[in-house]
Amino acid sequence: MRKKHILSGLFLALLLVIALLIPAGSQQEVVLTIREGVPAISLAVPPFIYDGSIPRAKEAAETIHQVLQADLNYSRVFSLVPREHLSYIRPLNPKEIFFKDWESIQTRILVVGEITQAQEKIVFEAKIYDVKSERMILGKRYQAEPEAFRLVAHRLADELMKIYGEKPYFTTKIVFVSNRDGNDELYMMDYDGANQTRLTFNKWRDYMPAWSPDQRAIVYTSYRAGNPDLVILYPYEGKMVPVSTKGTNFSGAFSPDGKKLAFCSTRDGNAEIYVSRADGSNIQRITYNSAIDTAPSWSPTSREIAFTSDRTGFPQIYLMDAEGGNVRKVSFGGDYLDSPAWSPDGERIVFVSRVNNFFDLYLLNLKTNQITKLTETKSRNESPSWSPDGRHLVFSSNLSGSIQLYSIDYDGSNLRVLTSQGENKLPNWIN
Amino acid sequence: MKKLLVISLSLVLILSVSTSCKKKVKEVPPPPPAPQAQEQPRVEKVEEPVLKEPVLSEEEIFQKKTLEEINQEKPLGMIFFDYDRYEIRSDAVPVLEANAQWLKNHPTVKILIEGHCDERGTEEYNLALGEKRAKSTMDYLISLGISPDRIKIISYGKSQPLDPGHDETAWAKNRRAQFLIIEK
Numbered sequence: 001m002r003k004k005h006i007l008s009g010l011f012l013a014l015l016l017v018i019a020l021l022i023p024a025g026s027q028q029e030v031v032l033t034i035r036e037g038v039p040a041i042s043l044a045v046p047p048f049i050y051d052g053s054i055p056r057a058k059e060a061a062e063t064i065h066q067v068l069q070a071d072l073n074y075s076r077v078f079s080l081v082p083r084e085h086l087s088y089i090r091p092l093n094p095k096e097i098f099f100k101d102w103e104s105i106q107t108r109i110l111v112v113g114e115i116t117q118a119q120e121k122i123v124f125e126a127k128i129y130d131v132k133s134e135r136m137i138l139g140k141r142y143q144a145e146p147e148a149f150r151l152v153a154h155r156l157a158d159e160l161m162k163i164y165g166e167k168p169y170f171t172t173k174i175v176f177v178s179n180r181d182g183n184d185e186l187y188m189m190d191y192d193g194a195n196q197t198r199l200t201f202n203k204w205r206d207y208m209p210a211w212s213p214d215q216r217a218i219v220y221t222s223y224r225a226g227n228p229d230l231v232i233l234y235p236y237e238g239k240m241v242p243v244s245t246k247g248t249n250f251s252g253a254f255s256p257d258g259k260k261l262a263f264c265s266t267r268d269g270n271a272e273i274y275v276s277r278a279d280g281s282n283i284q285r286i287t288y289n290s291a292i293d294t295a296p297s298w299s300p301t302s303r304e305i306a307f308t309s310d311r312t313g314f315p316q317i318y319l320m321d322a323e324g325g326n327v328r329k330v331s332f333g334g335d336y337l338d339s340p341a342w343s344p345d346g347e348r349i350v351f352v353s354r355v356n357n358f359f360d361l362y363l364l365n366l367k368t369n370q371i372t373k374l375t376e377t378k379s380r381n382e383s384p385s386w387s388p389d390g391r392h393l394v395f396s397s398n399l400s401g402s403i404q405l406y407s408i409d410y411d412g413s414n415l416r417v418l419t420s421q422g423e424n425k426l427p428n429w430i431n
Numbered sequence: 432m433k434k435l436l437v438i439s440l441s442l443v444l445i446l447s448v449s450t451s452c453k454k455k456v457k458e459v460p461p462p463p464p465a466p467q468a469q470e471q472p473r474v475e476k477v478e479e480p481v482l483k484e485p486v487l488s489e490e491e492i493f494q495k496k497t498l499e500e501i502n503q504e505k506p507l508g509m510i511f512f513d514y515d516r517y518e519i520r521s522d523a524v525p526v527l528e529a530n531a532q533w534l535k536n537h538p539t540v541k542i543l544i545e546g547h548c549d550e551r552g553t554e555e556y557n558l559a560l561g562e563k564r565a566k567s568t569m570d571y572l573i574s575l576g577i578s579p580d581r582i583k584i585i586s587y588g589k590s591q592p593l594d595p596g597h598d599e600t601a602w603a604k605n606r607r608a609q610f611l612i613i614e615k
Contacts, residue, residue: 184590205590208554221558226543227585228558248562248586251555264559269566271559292563295555308556315556336515338553352553359553382553426554 041164042106044081045069046092048113048124057115060122060149064113067153070192071170076391076409077161081107094127099134107131109160118143126156128163138163150194161389167344169388174429175199175209175218176396176405180422186220186233191387191429193405193418199235209233210428212254212278219243219252219261230263232280243280251295253431254278255302256344260322262296262305273307275322286324297342297349297431298322306330306340306349317351317364330364331371339383341431344390348410350374352382361395363410374412381406385429394418396425493537498612506533507542507610510568511603515552517563519571527568530610531575541614544568546586547593549602554588561586568608583613 048065050057072078089101094112102110110129115122121143128138138159142152151171158168173188178196180187186199186206200206202224209220218233230249232241243249247266254261261276268285271292276283287293291311298305303322308315317331317340331337336354343349349364361374361384375381377399384395387407392414394407403423408415418424493501507530510523519527534540546565548557565584573579594601 205587207590208558223585248558250558264555266559266562271562292556292559294559295553310556336552338556354551357551380550 040076041078041108042081043072043078043109043111043160044086044102044105044107045072045111045113046086048115049092049094050115051117054115054117054122056122056146057117059146060124060144061113061115063149064115064124064153064156067150067192068111068113068157071154071157072160074192074392074414075157075161075166077164077166078109081105097129097134099129099131102131109137111156111160122146122149124152128160150190154190167389169429172388172429173211173215174385174394174405174418174427175211176419176424176427177207177209178419178422178424180424186218187424188235189418191407196419196421199233208250208252208426210253211430213256213258213430217254217278219254219263221250221252230265230280232261241280243276244274244283253296253298255298255322256300256431257302260298260302262298262322264294264296273305273324275305286320286322288324295339297340299342300344300346306342308338308340317349330366330369341384341386341393343386343410344388344430348390350384350386350393352384361393361408374410375408375415376412383426383428385427386431388430394427394429396427493615498615501612501615507612509607509609512564512606512608514549514602514606515560517546517560517567519567527571528575531572531577534572534577534581537615539615540612541581541583543583543585543611543613544572545591545609545611546584547591547605547607547609548589549605550589550592550597551602552589558586558588561588564606564608 045065045068048061050061052058069080073080085105088105090098092112094114097110108131110131112127112129114125116125117123124142124144126140127136129135130137140156140159142155144152154170157170161168169191172191174191175186175188177184178187181198183203184205184207185201186209187196188199189196205223207221209218211218216234216236218235220231220233221228222231225245227245228248228250229245230243230252232243244263244265244267249263249265249267251264252261253263259278261278261280263274264271265274270290271294272285273287273293273296274283274285289309289311291309293307293309295308296305304319305322306317306319309318314335315338316329317337318327318329320327334353334355337351339352340349347365347367349366350361351364352359353362358378359380359382360376361381363372363374377397379397379399381395381397384393386393391410392407393410394405396403397406403425404420405418405424405427406415407418508526510526511520513520544565546561546563548561552560562584565586569582569584572582592605593607594604
């Protein structure tokens with residue numbers, strides 16, 4: 001509690017500074033750079049207004065309200081004004097908003113939502129106000145069937161992220177492998193674990209999926225022909241294209257610019273890294289080494305690749321140019337490091353390290369060369385993948401006894417489980 | 432006259448002896464009556480003669496079995512590896528020699544060598560390591576005179592443990608190369 005007070009004090013001070021910096025009457029939104037531990041933009045989402053005579057209006061109002069709040073809470077860009085603070089002020093009247101009331105409970109952004117009906121369909125209308133300037137900064141109307149109520153909330157949360165210059169990701173999907181139907185198959189789900197959907201239906205093993213940056217294609221390893229082939233699945237087109245079918249082919253990763261595909265293959269006899277065009281054509285080998293070179297992860301500029309190699313006897317993390325030149329080792333110490341994933345801001349690489357048979361996630365800061373331990377669970381935490389904005393990570397862990405997917409924030413807080421059916425592993429959010 | 436008497440007496444004697452002999456013959460019971468034609472015919476069993484199966488050669492027995500049956504018998508022993516290593520251990524050599532001999536005895540057989548790892552590695556690294564284990568196993572069989580055309584390799588990484596446990600006993604069993612007959 002005490003910490004919270006200090007934080008809100010800090011936040012108030014920050015608000016004051018911002019208020020002084022903004023010239024009166026300016027509509028310019030200030031983009032805050034988040035600092036660890038400091039709550040960012042204070043935002044209030046009073047319950048949405050609905051007409052009880054409209055079928056399913058209550059369900060829509062409650063679902064969208066709950067999901068939107070969960071999104072904004074998760075973001076770490078916004079901090080929600082506690083619900084009990086709303087009882088200190090007059091009830092919201094959308095026709096005449098008393099902005100001073102909202103200011104008094106430290107609200108900077110007010111989200112007003114209302115459910116109406118058009119052509120027998122639910123319509124959600126949202127108005128976003130800047131409390132200080134008493135202006136509407138965004139208005140949105142969404143029409144949706146009940147199964148898309150969650151998506152409506154995610155869309156609005158994305159709009160709020162965009163206003164503040166943040167990378168929106170609430171409508172993105174996490175692809176992963178699950179054996180819940182008896183065999184390792186590909187699935188995808190919303191970032192929050194909702195809407196888990198099966199993508200492949202076969203008797204063989206499907207493995208190590210990774211999205212293209214537009215989330216229209218998935219590169220993965222399929223044992224479809226009795227061999228671990230690298231294939232690209234276009235789930236919305238119902239199309240699958242083989243890329244490399246000789247040797248063991250795995251660890252596929254599309255470049256963030258969407259132009260290239262890196263993967264690991266033993267097609268020439270040893271585990272090496274290859275790069276092709278995004279459609280799988282024009283395969284070029286970029287490592288030449290008798291050791292295992294694997295787990296390529298692109299830099300956000302698509303010009304460099306982080307990877308794992310055991311050329312010194314133990315798996316360690318290396319960087320190289322996307323053409324294979326300029327190889328340098330960036331991890332020192334530790335005898336088993338793997339699964340590097342380059343953060344979207346380019347500054348950090350998350351990786352897995354084994355110490356005393358426990359696998360934990362670590363962050364390597366490329367600027368300071370410092371390594372920070374991210375998880376401490378005495379279990380096997382594996383396959384980390386960043387959220388598009390770099391504030392969160394998804395990974396697999398046997399923390400509960402069975403292997404499930406978890407998400408955690410970049411500073412080690414907010415650990416939460418996303419799956420429970422069968423065993424779930426190899427999640428990929430971006431890269 | 433006296434001489435005549437002797438002869439006649441002896442004749443009588445012989446005759447009497449012979450008659451007594453004849454009498455003995457007559458004492459033999461009469462032969463059984465001839466079978467009557469009117470009697471019911473005996474039931475004849477009509478049966479296909481049973482052919483005794485000839486003894487099959489080992490090769491013929493082998494060809495009769497399905498691939499599944501052969502694999503269930505596990506004619507090729509699996510071998511194990513040290514943690515994070517893919518070199519052939521000395522205890523694996525006799526197993527591989529026996530496997531090579533079996534493959535020489537069954538020259539038409541083609542096999543798949545599966546490389547497996549324990550859970551104490553990441554998915555990516557283990558997939559590469561499993562392949563290295565399968566490959567070093569294949570290379571050893573080739574060095575024992577088995578044609579590379581008869582061998583395929585695959586890596587399953589850590590996805591197919593033999594023992595689901597989480598201790599060294601389980602891990603030691605899971606770090607392995609095992610053999611599957613895919614053609615005979």
